[in-house]
Amino acid sequence: MLLAVDWAGVAQQVVAGLSSGGTYATLAVALVLIYRATGVVNFAQGELAMFSTFVAWTLTRHGFAYWPAFVVTVVASFAGGVALERVVIRPVERASVLTIAIVTIGLFFVVNGAAFWIWSPEVKSMPNAFSTRPIHVAGVAFSISDLGIIGVSLLAVLLLWLFFRFTKLGLAMRAAALNPDSSRLSGIRVSWTIALGWGLATALGAVAGLMAAPPLGSFDQNFMQPILLYAFAGAVLGGIDSALGAVVGSLALGVFLNLLGTYVSWVGTDLRQGVALAVILGVLLVKPAGLLGTATVRSV
Amino acid sequence: MGKSRVLFGVLSALVVASAASAGGSGTPGVTAKQILIGGTTPLSGPASAYASVAKGADAYFKYVDDHGGVFGRSIKYKYDDDGYDPSQTIEKTRELVQNDKVFAIYNTLGTEQNLAVRSYLNQLKVPQLLVASGASTWGNDYKKYPWTIGYQPSYRGEAAIYGRYLAKTRPKARIGILYQNDDYGKELVAGLQRGLGKKAKLIVSKQGYDVTDTDVKSQIARLKSKRVNTLMVFATPKFAIQSYSSARLLGWRPLVFVNAVASASNTMTIAALASSKRQTEGSISIAFLKDPVNPRWKGDKAVTLFRSILKKYNGGEGLTDVYNVYGMSSAFTLVDALKHAGKNPTRASIMRAVTHLNEHNNPFVLPGIVVKTTPTSRFPITQARLERYHDGRWVYFGSLVSVR
Amino acid sequence: MSRVLRVVVAAAAVALVLTLPHWLSDAKAAEFARAGCFFIAILGLNLVTGYTGQISLGHGALMAMGAYTTAILTADHGFGDLWTIPLAGLVAMAAGFALGLPARRLSGLYLALATFAFAVAMPAILKRFSGLTGGSQGINLFDKALNRSTGALGHVHVLGRALATNDFLFYLTWGIGLVLAGAAWLLVRGRVGRAFRAVRDSEVAAASSGINTGFYKTLAFAISGFYAGVGGSLFVLVSNWFVSPSTFGFDKSLLLVVGAVVGGLGSLAGIALGALFIQFVPSWAANLSNAPGAPSVFFGAAIVLVMILLPVGLGGLLRKLTEPLTRRL
CATH class of the missing domain: 3.40.50.2300 (Response regulator)
Known part of the structure; x- marks a missing residue:
């Protein structure tokens, strides 16, 4: 399998993997955020990111440049996320986690369908945030765009860490997620912190979509589905309660998928998804809280 | 048995x-x-x-x-x-x-x-x-x-055209294939091999992708490292565009053949935007329909009818x-x-009609294409034209070719 | 509920199943039969999620195991289709057992990912081993008539009565469904059921009172796998004896969870309503508008609405409606 190694080829696969992993990372951070703020996994997270991306695409078609469209979309997505929580999640706030998960599955269908309905199913393309001119170093090609995307996800991690660590609101959100009942008693408006969590996660999802879509070259209404799967896997691999873990997990996953698909011939491209997920499962069995997650102490 | x-x-x-x-007489x-x-x-x-x-x-x-x-x-x-x-x-x-x-x-x-x-x-x-x-x-x-x-036209027949064209015009090509890993992609690969005939050994690498993949960066990097200079893209529009943009990110410019499902003018326009004009220049495909975006058909009666x-x-x-x-x-x-x-069509009579097609006047297919079948030859469209992407539009070259 | 009422309800259910095909067109009977397949799979999912408290997003893949067992044994090994149904259950049971192993160590989200991975990988696995599974074209048993119990136009003779194919399939799926529902009911009433519920309510407490939680979790998954396998096997028969990988994408797994939760995780009637929901609501949604994407919007909105209006599911609503009745009895 690995007899005649072409090192430039391997290095190129690693770079391509980091580049793909970078597109999973920001969404993975969004998943971590909403998990920490609300204790649920949002199955519609990827579709909301897709929807935001289409909004930005519409803006760029109406004369906006990339970055102004980016800012408008992220702000609008925050508002949209809060509104969505108020309308759809609020009524089931105290229901079981499973009920909320099913509501997000329902949202998944609604948002995906609505995007097809509003924007026709033809593939779209939008301008890049960063330069994609190839840079060659020792026979390996990469671009500013690859670095920029990973940089943005790390920046998001830093901002979130600062927010949760040092702001009153951030602390309130963490408390509300950990123990809603006693938080209520201590005067935290739990319902609103959850709405805020949705707003932040949707805004971050918009960032993820806007980072992921342009360098793909083309995207359609389903482009976030595989990214959500890998982001989910990356977040769990890194430890679902660690934002930095989510970035590390996503990048590792991107590289691992490429090397597996390219150099292990019986896996190839068709089985790499399954094998990669199986390996993550193996990691979890050894280290159930993920690479960088905190283990919950459970005495049995 | x-x-x-x-x-x-x-x-x-x-x-x-x-x-x-027992069902009565009405159709x-x-x-x-x-x-x-x-x-x-x-x-x-x-x-x-x-x-x-x-x-x-x-x-x-x-x-x-x-x-x-x-x-x-x-x-x-x-x-x-x-x-x-x-x-x-x-x-x-x-x-x-x-x-x-x-x-x-x-x-x-x-x-x-x-x-x-x-x-x-x-x-x-x-x-x-x-x-x-x-x-x-x-x-x-x-x-x-x-x-x-x-x-x-059958996918096999289409890819066979590319194979024959390559065998004739680029006998020293190093051919690499990016294909969708299902029956659709595999039929195209098989057709290419058939068209190449004895030259099938020119194929140096085949890379599949799955419809559930996020991107094809890894596959394109692999093809480049195999020193491919002629890239066959057997894909859907989304992944065809991605193969152009990923190749550009690697600073790699092979001659690209892209199959008809993925080569509509609006797809190519996006591909050029997502990569560069130089990246798409010279790509080759086939067409059998009038593409409404192609300036070649500006003012064409059928395209005007299509719009209205x-x-x-x-x-x-x-x-x-x-x-x-x-x-x-x-x-x-x-x-x-x-x-x-017939005036009172039956299921048998419609089958007779579709197996005796001889349509010279279908306005939506390219001029010269005859939609034709017989009871033993049941591929209605078996003609197409090769086209080359030049200066932001498809330009037909050569005469009608047979897609068999 | 009193014992008398329970007998009455059971009898009414049987009577309903027996008479329904008389009011249905042939194609509609087939659709109800398809709902019956979902009913059986959700019965299994309910054992894992409703009773044992473990999340599984992989039951669509377990259905696929059952479906392909039936297809392969019938197509390549000369089995009669009906005889493969229990075998399909057993194969999926083994897969369910394997799927349950991670549950011994993982819980919540992590288990969800583990099972979801199985669902996502299933179509690729089926395509990869094409020698066995027919690749992406799948397996078509329709032409292999000799091993089939009936054909599209044929009739089946059961106890001296001739039944149209789809009526026969209706009775077959719902008959097997009711038997399996009875078996599940007996199971959850007994010692095993108590252990399941103990695991769900508090693993720590269950373990400290001497229950082997790992064993019962795996057991729940295995039994549940049997149900999903039988559902999958019947799904092949109902789908014109045809099976292909794209039928068992991860969306089938999500759909089953939706069916289980919409049904309310618990009562038999709720599960039946959940199965009917995932069978019929998408079709109704598609009839409202044929703009691309519109069917998804309506289907998704229906899910959200049901969950908001009835957080305990359709089963809960049913319980509320029948409460006055039961009190009177």
């Missing part, structure tokens, strides 16, 4: 015959005022982009109805959503045949989806007309499935979408066949 299968065949034929005679789906046909198409799920194939056809039928219909009958085309899931195709088709009592199943989209209902429809002797899939089985296996017929039909009957949507042209072309052929199926 063989003997008992024959016996069963005879028995089931008897059952069918008795069922048919299902045909009344004095209307002919009802049905089919399935993905309106939801991963393949919704192909919905225009049904929508274009539907708009054309409405246009025909407003101009007198066929022998005074209007054509009602009922297309149901199967979400691209073959088990739903079965369910919806059964409903169309048994509850709605359609005259024929028409234009159902997808290879697996049509395979899923082929035996069922043939056993009931319900025509399965102008299947929207380029698998070669629709034209090849008519002896076993006489009630089924395809429409578009979409404006009137489809809310003005899909004006740049070549899948809509496909739908209209297919609908034109069905209308043509219905005209030849």
